Amino acid sequence: MIEFYTAQTPNGRKVALMLEELAIPYNQHNIDLGKQEQKSADFIARNPNGKIPVIVDTDGSYEHKTTVFESGAILYYLAEKHQAFFGHSLEEKAHVMQWLMFQMSAIGPIFGNYHYGKHTLKPENPGFIERFEKEALRLLGVMEIQLEKNHYLAGETYTIADIATYPWLINFIKSKPEWFESKPSVLRWAQTVGARPAVKKVIP
Incomplete structure (x- = not known):
């Protein structure tokens, strides 16, 4: 399962698009940027840079949770894991x-x-x-x-x-x-x- 922390910004929507294109299950957690929720200690523990989006893949490698921040890195991670939207060679x-x-x-x-x-x-x-x-x-x-x-x-x-x-x-x-x-x-x-x-x- 993917835990998806996001807001209605272009960078957040990138990852939402990818998750929908892959048709994989995920839970969306909306972060209120106006209330600075992205700067909370709980969020900083997931992304030290304090910005959305972030995903936590509870089915990561070697049965460990995998946390990924930065929208481009998230797209790369999901594309590689699911072998989709990325080419082959x-x-x-x-x-x-x-x-x-x-x-x-x-x-x-x-x-x-x-x-x-x-x-x-x-x-x-x-x-x-x-x-x-x-x-x-x-x-x-x-x-x-x-x-x-x-x-x-x-x-x-x-x-x-x-x-x-x-x-x-x-x-x-x-x-x-x-x-x-x-x-x-x-x-x-x-x-x-x-x-x-x-x-x-x-x-x-």
Whole structure:
């Protein structure tokens, strides 16, 4: 059984998508970020960094519980354990991992900082917003080139790279449609991923 500690953020939704795609049993524990529950001693014992998501696999290796934090590491763990959404050869896995890392190192931080600058940072800093908007648009251009040639980010197969990226982009597709006017391949990809039953369940 998977004990899943999460909140309604893109990183939390990544793992929720993976669990639903795998169709494995799990218990979801909602963490109230506003009340700083992720900083409690109980939570810190699971993730020293005090952030969601975290999973505890009660059926881990050698009959021990396995705790995993950081959303990318969780996706990797579940993909390896269940041999799903990750490819089979070392070359295939490396290709998936590079696009997973693209989300972790680029899409997440850049889009997250843009959202922070636009909706949270006070007083508003136009230069900060402009910087991250410019880089967000560049990253969408990288995705567009990749998706012009491939159905999914890592090739012709749906993988953890897509599972990681979709929750970060879907709200921007809705709130910033002008960013995607010249990105038909990204929109086609998002529509394809969004039509999956597991995705519809997690992100209606």
